[in-house]
Amino acid sequence: MRMTPLRRNVLALLVKAGEPVKAYDLLDQMRSEDGSAKPPTVYRSLDFLMEVGLAHKVEALNAYIACAHCHDKGGAELYICGKCGSVDERHGAPEPLNAPTGFETQRSVVEHYGLCAKCH
């Protein structure tokens, strides 16, 4: 598991976008530079980046973003503006009070959709 030019390039595209990007849009961008890119190319890179905590999947959008915190893994909370598309990544929320007793959380998906302060 090491950072490679390919993976670094995918990360760079995510960072440059600054907002959630679809896998096939990444693929199109990659193809425009190196015609040989194919779906597994981008999905593997995304899997790697998520595994090491450099990217997250926005589950309800089927899109991917660069991590804004460089935390190790899990636990991101995303505030996604439906108007301008901006994503504000936070983390550190405590375990919810109303969790079922005995439930041991391994991974959480927390995505809030609404309007950011600028878009009210």
Add this chain to the structure above:
Amino acid sequence: MRMTPLRRNVLALLVKAGEPVKAYDLLDQMRSEDGSAKPPTVYRSLDFLMEVGLAHKVEALNAYIACAHCHDKGGAELYICGKCGSVDERHGAPEPLNAPTGFETQRSVVEHYGLCAKCH
């Protein structure tokens, strides 16, 4: 927007399953009774059920469950066991403390993946 036999049938299948079900699995079940079912049939019914708050999508699984609370809409928090597949639906968590200032949440996706009390 009214409840119809078709929609009631989809809801019944979700309730009977008691766990997240994939759209195409629903479709297979429907086909075994009425050969004419096609993807839009099931997706439309699911859209209706979610709109009226009788079902939820489990975003990270691309699956659907019957609502366990009959709340009006939004705000479900799902605790999903990765071993036995059970889902415990809760709601009522307060707005997170670390939300960006001025963000107005319209819809939240909250899914916790881990092990339920029985599966430790």
Add this chain to the structure above:
DNA sequence: TCTGCGCTTGTGATATTATAACATAACCAA
């Protein structure tokens, strides 16, 4: 009752998202 309109469903096609399977290449340690 009849008619017209809107909602619901049928149907075929297609778009979007993601993975399987196997081959080749690059990297690195012994």
Add this chain to the structure above:
DNA sequence: TTGGTTATGTTATAATATCACAAGCGCAGA
């Protein structure tokens, strides 16, 4: 160098979801 592991290339296909248009149904008002 040589052999194992990791990474990438390549082809195909699976899984998920939507579009577009036609047909049917249910009901309000003429």
